[in-house]
Amino acid sequence: MLKTVTLYSVHVKHICIRIMENCLEMNTDFRPFKTMHWISLFLVAVLCIMDCNGSNILIAPFDQGYNSRMTHMIKLGNILSKKGHNINFLCSNVLQEHPLFKLPENEVADAFSRFNVITYNVPPVDQSQADLTGNQKKLNAMMDKPYSSVVREILAHLLPATFKQTIEDMNTWQKISEAKLDLIIADEFALTARVLGAHFNVPVIAYSIQGPVPSTVDIIYPLNPSYVPLDWSPSATSDIMNFWQRCRNIMEHLKVKYYFSATFQEVESMCLNMEHVKKEACENVRNFYKTVSLVLMNRNDALHYPQPYMPNMVSIGSFVMEKPKPLTGTFKDLVEKSSKHGVIVVSFGSLFRRLPLEMAEIFAKAFATMDQTVIWSYEGANPEALGENTIINKWIPQNDLLGHSNVKLFVHHCGSTGTYEALYHAVPNVGIPFWADQPYNCDKLVNRVGSGASINPKGLTSEGFRSTMEKVINNATYKKNALKAADIYHNQPMDLNEKVVYWVEYVIRHKGAPHLRSEGIFKLNFAQYFLLDIVGLFTLIGCFILGILLICFRFMIKKLIFGSPKEKSD
Numbered sequence: 001m002l003k004t005v006t007l008y009s010v011h012v013k014h015i016c017i018r019i020m021e022n023c024l025e026m027n028t029d030f031r032p033f034k035t036m037h038w039i040s041l042f043l044v045a046v047l048c049i050m051d052c053n054g055s056n057i058l059i060a061p062f063d064q065g066y067n068s069r070m071t072h073m074i075k076l077g078n079i080l081s082k083k084g085h086n087i088n089f090l091c092s093n094v095l096q097e098h099p100l101f102k103l104p105e106n107e108v109a110d111a112f113s114r115f116n117v118i119t120y121n122v123p124p125v126d127q128s129q130a131d132l133t134g135n136q137k138k139l140n141a142m143m144d145k146p147y148s149s150v151v152r153e154i155l156a157h158l159l160p161a162t163f164k165q166t167i168e169d170m171n172t173w174q175k176i177s178e179a180k181l182d183l184i185i186a187d188e189f190a191l192t193a194r195v196l197g198a199h200f201n202v203p204v205i206a207y208s209i210q211g212p213v214p215s216t217v218d219i220i221y222p223l224n225p226s227y228v229p230l231d232w233s234p235s236a237t238s239d240i241m242n243f244w245q246r247c248r249n250i251m252e253h254l255k256v257k258y259y260f261s262a263t264f265q266e267v268e269s270m271c272l273n274m275e276h277v278k279k280e281a282c283e284n285v286r287n288f289y290k291t292v293s294l295v296l297m298n299r300n301d302a303l304h305y306p307q308p309y310m311p312n313m314v315s316i317g318s319f320v321m322e323k324p325k326p327l328t329g330t331f332k333d334l335v336e337k338s339s340k341h342g343v344i345v346v347s348f349g350s351l352f353r354r355l356p357l358e359m360a361e362i363f364a365k366a367f368a369t370m371d372q373t374v375i376w377s378y379e380g381a382n383p384e385a386l387g388e389n390t391i392i393n394k395w396i397p398q399n400d401l402l403g404h405s406n407v408k409l410f411v412h413h414c415g416s417t418g419t420y421e422a423l424y425h426a427v428p429n430v431g432i433p434f435w436a437d438q439p440y441n442c443d444k445l446v447n448r449v450g451s452g453a454s455i456n457p458k459g460l461t462s463e464g465f466r467s468t469m470e471k472v473i474n475n476a477t478y479k480k481n482a483l484k485a486a487d488i489y490h491n492q493p494m495d496l497n498e499k500v501v502y503w504v505e506y507v508i509r510h511k512g513a514p515h516l517r518s519e520g521i522f523k524l525n526f527a528q529y530f531l532l533d534i535v536g537l538f539t540l541i542g543c544f545i546l547g548i549l550l551i552c553f554r555f556m557i558k559k560l561i562f563g564s565p566k567e568k569s570d
Contacts, residue, residue, distance in 0.1 A: 054085035055182040055508050058196070059115075062189035063091045064158060066098040067350040068417045069187055072209050072298070075320045076185060078111035079497050080504060088179050089115040090166070090192075092122045100350055103395050118176060120169040142435045143457055147232035148255035150436050156263045159191055163267050166192040167274060176200075183508050185296075188219060191267050194288045198281035203293040203512035205504065209416050210437045211299040211317065212307060218260060219289050220297075220313060222521060222529065225250045228307055232440040238447060239305040261286075290522050293513040294503060298416060302488035303423060303444050312516035314503050318420035319496040324403025331397055334373060335406050341371040342408035344469070345401050345427075346378075349415040352434055353394075354380040361385050365462040370469060372408060375401065402427050408473050414441035414454075422451065426486035428478040430468055432457050450481035 057080060061073035070091075077087040089112070095101060096112065142150055166172060176196060184204045186193030197204035206219050213223065213230050223230065226246060227239045230253040237245045264286045271282035284291055298317040327335055335343055344367070348355065355363070361383045367374040368387025379394040386392070398418075401407060402425040412418040414431040419441040422429045429452035431442035442454040453468050472478050494502075507513050527533050 054080075054083065055505075056086045056088065056180055057504070057508075058088045058090060058118075058176065058179065058181050058184045058193075058202075060090045060184060060186035060190040060193040060196070062187040063095060063162065065350070066095065066100040068415055069189075069209050070095070071417070072320055073185075073187060073207065074111050076207065076500065077115060079319070079500060081111065081114045083501050085504075087115045088118055088176070088181070090118050090120070090172070090176070092165070093119040094122055095119075116179070118172055118179075120166045120172040122165055145435060146252060147436060147440075148252055148259060151256055151259040151263075155189070156259055159189060159263050160267050160270060163191045164270055167195065167271065167277065170276070173276060183504065185504065188295075191264075191285055194284045194291075195271055195277060195281050198284035198291065199278050203507050204288075204291070205294045205296060205507055206288075206292050207296045207298075209298050211304060212297050212309075212313075218257075218264070218286075219292050219295050220309070221289055223253070223307075225253050229305065229440075230256070232437055238443075290517075290519075292517075293507045294516070296500065296503070298420075300420070300423070300489055302485045303419070303441075303449060305448070310516065310518055312513055314499070316496055316500050316503075318417070318424075319500050320417060321420055321424045321496075322399060324400040324425070325397075327397065327400055327404060331375070331401065334375060334391060335401065335404050338373040338406055339371065342373075342406045343401070343404070344370060344372045344374045344409045344411060345396070345398065345407055346374060346376040346411040347396065347398055347418060348377070348413040348432070348434075349418060351415075352413055353378060357381060357383070359457065359460065362460055362462050362465065364390065366465040366469070369462075369466050372473075409469060410452075411469070414438040414445065416441070419445060422482070423449065423485055423489050426451075426479070426482040428452055428472045428482055430455065430465075430472055432460070449485040451478055451485060452482075453478075 057077075059073050059077040061070050063070065074089075077089055081087045096117075142153065145153075177200070181196075181200060181202045184193050184197050184202050186204060186206055188206045188208045193204055193206075196202070208219070212220055213228060227241070229237050229239055229241075229249060231237055231245075231249045232252070237249060241249060268282050268285045271277055271285065272279060293312065295313050296316050297313060298319075299315045300317040301315075303317070326332075346363070346367070355378070357380070360378070360380055363376075364383035364387065365385040367376070367390045368385060370389065372389070374387075374390040375396055376390060376392050377394070377396045377398065378392050382392065399421055402410060402421050407425075407427055410418070410422050410427045410429040412422065412429060412431060414433045415438060421427075422445060429445060431438075431445060431452060431454040433439040433442045433454065434457055439454075445452050446454045453472050455465060455468055492499075521529070527536075
């Protein structure tokens, strides 16, 4: 009952605000209202104050430094907070000390002032090597590797470690218990949320920042590898595959599924050894696909290939996008005073801010030969080949820059946020994917959208890079394709932020959404799902009928050729 009341209180708050605005609009010069107007306004204000507490929601990110996965979850919490919900944000005790988090220009961090932040302790280690944002050596080693290698080498170790740190901290566990949660919204890799949801009997919504595949193999079901591209290697395929591409696609899918399955089993065993956790809750680590209420997917029809989804799979990509704000200060001067050739914006995200010096020199040398002004988000040592047209800064207003008409090209790593920014602003782009989902994203921009070109970081040369940038800038086809895709992206039935709020409140209102999930499909084994049992039955029936026909045919042939024994005796 309380959950229903708190949710309806949110709607009451929205109604209250609208009524108050209308009352004030009735007389903008503040001449005396009629008495009834003042009384109505007073009663509405009291109602809003007394009965407008939102639902208690826990946001559980996958905390491995300050990166796009973290910023998306902060933005999600911020949207719901502004709608009147009470946001509890679960993160490590070192997150807010991260250099990127503490940047004065970082407006996303301001949302924390509205959150009830619940932290868990992590071991006192060198943070430059502890999280993915700072561990450049580990990231460099994973360049050009298929996604299954990323799962095996990195995620298979990080997921259990993060789970243990969160669950074992009894102070954190107590704070979560006291929060009286109505809903948990978690990154798909935040395995802690799976246990918390089952232990406290709270519905869970999963957020997939990487879209529908392949990391979500255990929550998006079914997937058919015959036309669903699950291969995120640099040779990523489309939804039209030949025989050998389908072989590679299914092999990559099975490897990813195997590595995740082994990791889930390890985490479940770890959970079963913790006395304060219900044993049946630990099973939800592996069985999450049977209990997850909703999956919010960072996907869009303009970018991703069509696939069939269950009703509990909701596309919201990318809800983090915002209208660009007018540029100010140095960046305004740089863009407006750039030559007639315009500006190139360069960013490789939060993870690849410190590139290997040899690679940075290649980039700098290529940028120096371009006619455009280059604005590069980078914090490594300045390359010797850095040209006078290239400006380096640790932080740039990336979204605001890309929204400016003077920007002619976006050079990026095809991360989740950057990919959608290129799509949103219709900016031609050159993608240089390093790992994980980045090759997949680049392939979609190049081959599905047609708004840019992609370069493999292995074997990169300044001449080849410069030639590719010039081709994309000078060929009007890329801009035309970018504009067409942006038109599809912006043609939405409703605002994406409002769509997120609607579905979150939908799950709260119904205390979960099991009616959107197919229970029958989970009871089917491999043979049943692919109808192999039916095919087998029909095959047996066909063979039986064929056998009967052959016997009859043989009997008839013998009768016709040899006749009966009685006829022979005559």
